[in-house]
Amino acid sequence: MVENAVAPVLELSNIHKAFGGVVAIENFSLDVRPGEIVALVGDNGAGKSTLIKIISGVYAPTSGTIRLDGEPVSMSNATKARELGIEVVYQDLALANQQPVYMNLFLGRELTKGPLxxxxxKAMIDETERLVKELDVRIPSAHATIRDLSGGQRQGIAIARASNWARKLILLDEPTAALGVAETARVEATVAALKQRNIGVLIISHSLDQVFRLSDRVCVLRRGKQIGVRTTAETDKNEIVSMITGV
Structure with a gap:
């Protein structure tokens, strides 16, 4: 359990998002602390992905405040969010399948040397090997081509890349939705290792088993409204299901 004395890396205050006359998010408030994993759960259409897109700069909130390390910030676009230390891993991973692992880890941020x-x-390969070892991402080598890796290995690389560049927060949108049991376990181990890097993690998951294995706290959304936040160790699946369904 994360100590409440630790200042939040992310604070969302009264976030409201409307698309025309349709309200997608209504007065949502949540904080995430360094080294904490917070799960965002709810049925389809609850507003989970909309929230991720607001935090990552894809959408601007209609109203409300976003703070990083206590300072108000404006996420004008996804590039701005990345500059502020926020990384996102979506289901489609955004990997270059024809490129080796080390090039994917530095995609768009390649290391260079000399006046030319x-x-x-070498520097990219060395850093890749260090990071995948630290996060226990099991791949043949940093030279392996992405297309030759399994789904779980690809997801591990996507998370490792986010970890390499995130200074404050990583957002994970259903990171194991398309994976089998064994690969899911490997990816979950990689996610759990992020805590040791003192990075805040906000994860969307449809699997309550996964939520209870990984998270420190659980935030429940229903039809765009925040139903409540529970400390994972102090709740159970029955309560969370009841909050999700309203039954």
Missing amino acids: KLLDR
Whole structure:
């Protein structure tokens, strides 16, 4: 359980988002602390992905305040969110399948050397090998081509890339939705290892088993409204299901 004395890395206050006359998010407030995993749960259409897109700069909130390390910020676009230390791993992963692992880890942020700005492949390979070892992502080598990896290995690389660049927060949108049991376990181990890097994690998951394995707290959304937040160790699946369904 994360100590409440630790200041939040992310604070959402009274976030409201409307698309025309349709209210997608209504007066939502939540904080995430360094080294804490918070799960966001709810039925389809509850507003989970909309919230992720607001935090990551894809959508601007209609009203409300976003703070990072206590300072109000404006997420004008996804690039701005990345500059502020926020990384997102979506279900489609956004990996370059024809490229090796180390190039994917530095995609768009390649390391260079010398006056001619040549690619510093050795530095990228060394950093990739260090990071995948630290997060226990089991791949053949940093030279392996993405297309030759399993779904779980690809997801692990996507999370490792986010971990490499995130200074404050990682957002995970259904990271194991398309994976089998064994690969899900490997990805969950990678997510759990993020806590040791003192990065806040907000994860959307349809699996309550996964939520209870990984999260420190659970936030429930229903039809755009925040139903409540529970400390995972102090609740159970029955209560969370009841909050999700309203029954």
